[in-house]
Amino acid sequence: xxxxxxxxxxxxxxxxxxxxxxxxxxxxxxxxxxxxxxxxxxxxxxxxxxxxxxxxxxxxxxxxxxxxxxxxxxxxxxxxxxxxxxxxxxxxxxxxxxxxxxxxxxxxxxxxxxxxxxxxxxxxxxxxxxxxxxxxxxxxxxxxxxxxxxxxxxxxxxxxxxxxxxxxxxxxxxxxxxxxxxxxxxxxxxxxx
Amino acid sequence: xxxxxxxxxxxxxxxxxxxxxxxxxxxxxxxxxxxxxxxxxxxxxxxxxxxxxxxxxxxxxxxxxxxxxxxxxxxxxxxxxxxxxxxxxxxxxxxxxxxxxxxxxxxxxxxxxxxxxxxxxxxxxxxxxxxxxxxxxxxxxxxxxxxxxxxxxxxxxxxxxxxxxxxxxxxxxxxxxxxxxxxxxxxxxxxxx
DNA sequence: TTAATTTTGGAACGTTCATTTCAAATAAAT
DNA sequence: ATTTATTTGAAATGAACGTTCCAAAATTAA
Numbered sequence: 193x194x195x196x197x198x199x200x201x202x203x204x205x206x207x208x209x210x211x212x213x214x215x216x217x218x219x220x221x222x223x224x225x226x227x228x229x230x231x232x233x234x235x236x237x238x239x240x241x242x243x244x245x246x247x248x249x250x251x252x253x254x255x256x257x258x259x260x261x262x263x264x265x266x267x268x269x270x271x272x273x274x275x276x277x278x279x280x281x282x283x284x285x286x287x288x289x290x291x292x293x294x295x296x297x298x299x300x301x302x303x304x305x306x307x308x309x310x311x312x313x314x315x316x317x318x319x320x321x322x323x324x325x326x327x328x329x330x331x332x333x334x335x336x337x338x339x340x341x342x343x344x345x346x347x348x349x350x351x352x353x354x355x356x357x358x359x360x361x362x363x364x365x366x367x368x369x370x371x372x373x374x375x376x377x378x379x380x381x382x383x384x385x
Numbered sequence: 386x387x388x389x390x391x392x393x394x395x396x397x398x399x400x401x402x403x404x405x406x407x408x409x410x411x412x413x414x415x416x417x418x419x420x421x422x423x424x425x426x427x428x429x430x431x432x433x434x435x436x437x438x439x440x441x442x443x444x445x446x447x448x449x450x451x452x453x454x455x456x457x458x459x460x461x462x463x464x465x466x467x468x469x470x471x472x473x474x475x476x477x478x479x480x481x482x483x484x485x486x487x488x489x490x491x492x493x494x495x496x497x498x499x500x501x502x503x504x505x506x507x508x509x510x511x512x513x514x515x516x517x518x519x520x521x522x523x524x525x526x527x528x529x530x531x532x533x534x535x536x537x538x539x540x541x542x543x544x545x546x547x548x549x550x551x552x553x554x555x556x557x558x559x560x561x562x563x564x565x566x567x568x569x570x571x572x573x574x575x576x577x578x
Numbered sequence: 579t580t581a582a583t584t585t586t587g588g589a590a591c592g593t594t595c596a597t598t599t600c601a602a603a604t605a606a607a608t
Numbered sequence: 609a610t611t612t613a614t615t616t617g618a619a620a621t622g623a624a625c626g627t628t629c630c631a632a633a634a635t636t637a638a
Contacts, residue, residue: 215501216411216496216497216498218409218411219411219497221594221595221596222596222597223594223595231616232615232616232618233596233597233598233616233617233618234598234600234616234617234618235615235616235617237596237597237598238615238616239615242596242597243596243597293499293500294500295496295499299496299555300496300497302555302558302559303409303488303492303493303496303497303555303558304409304412304493304496304497305409306486306488306558306559307485307486307558308408317559320560343575344568344572348568348569348572349572351556351560351565351568351572352573354556355549355552355553355556355569355573356548356549356552357552358551358552359548359549359550359551359552359553359555360552362492362495362496362548362551362555363544363547363548365495365496365499365500366495366499366509366513367513367544372544375537375541375544376541376544376545376548379537379541379542379544379545379576380545380576382536382537382576383572383573383575383576392585414624414625414626415625415626416624416625424586425585425586425587425588426586426588426626426627426628427585427586427587427628427629428585428586428587430627430628431584431585431586432585435626435627436626436627
């Protein structure tokens with residue numbers, strides 16, 4: 193009996209994400225989101241509750257997109273170190289592709305909103321934990337097959353890589369030269385070899 | 386003849402910086418700044434023009450503070466590698482000291498505002514260039530006195546260190562455990578040895 | 579003390595903000 | 609075709625935004 197939702201939620205979230213990614217959470221206005229999605233204000237509020245919740249859903253979509261990409265990389269990779277390398281290269285491609293140099297939505301969110309809102313903070317901590325766990329696992333495997341040295345524990349290297357990724361995303365905001373960034377990755381990863 | 390300015394501009398800028406640092410540029414309201422400084426709205430506009438310009442002055446004060454600290458470190462340091470180490474340790478102390486875990490004002494600004502406003506962008510690029518130049522110089526000296534390896538050029542290592550610092554500041558927003566962060570610094574710098 | 583100049587206080591400016599409201603349009607199921 | 613539930617459009621809400629304004633207070637030099 194009801195009129196069903198006509199718009200594609202995923203498309204709308206991608207459009208909204210683009211606004212948040214470009215402007216940041218606070219500078220993105222509801223009008224910007226209405227314009228970008230083509231939806232009516234009411235429809236946005238009907239479907240997503242409020243701006244804050246819409247942003248949270250955008251974060252999740254963004255996170256899932258990368259988790260899927262990384263899962264695919266891991267399937268293809270024949271060696272843990274190569275897997276780590278290809279994760280960095282994934283971000284490298286992202287930086288080079290993005291003409292606006294927006295950086296990482298999640299890193300930007302962390303910088304703008306961490307330790308202010310508990311919902312956001314939970315998301316960020318969750319994201320951090322799972323990234324650290326992924327790296328720890330990969331480093332562990334790498335040390336077992338001797339592609340990664342044993343100078344540091346997997347936990348230590350995981351934090352090192354997590355930090356390097358964040359730094360990489362920050363650097364990519366003002367430097368998008370592929371050669372320079374590729375060299376930066378090499379420098380970062382030579383530490384593990 | 387004129388009534389002279391009664392307030393201390395430096396104190397006011399530090400108070401304003403604290404607001405911007407805690408909330409970010411966009412989430413910091415003029416009312417927040419009025420409350421934090423104890424100044425009247427008019428006085429703020431008289432002395433600093435507008436919010437944007439006040440923020441820019443805060444950025445400069447923040448930058449100068451670190452430049453002074455680093456200059457002092459360089460004078461004391463007896464070895465380029467140790468100097469680099471003490472720069473990282475300066476930020477470590479900053480992170481541990483800061484109970485709000487606000488991160489770096491400049492890094493946060495980059496994440497929030499880069500590639501949107503040309504004045505801000507110029508500041509950020511300038512800050513980047515001078516940081517890169519400092520590191521390049523130190524690495525160069527380190528390679529000459531053999532405390533730093535020659536696996537990479539000074540320019541490469543400078544970008545590596547600049548990126549590491551940004552990542553370090555980002556990581557410090559959600560992790561403020563001194564041991565963990567100290568270990569992270571060691572991991573980061575072992576790459577140069 | 580008077581004159582000159584600036585800082586203040588506080589209200590007011592017009593705009594934009596996120597959010598709400600509600601009647602009209604819509605579309606599926608009966 | 610009618611019922612039922614939802615989405616839509618567009619206006620309205622009230623609060624908050626950055627900024628301006630101006631008379632009153634304050635301070636120093638003459």
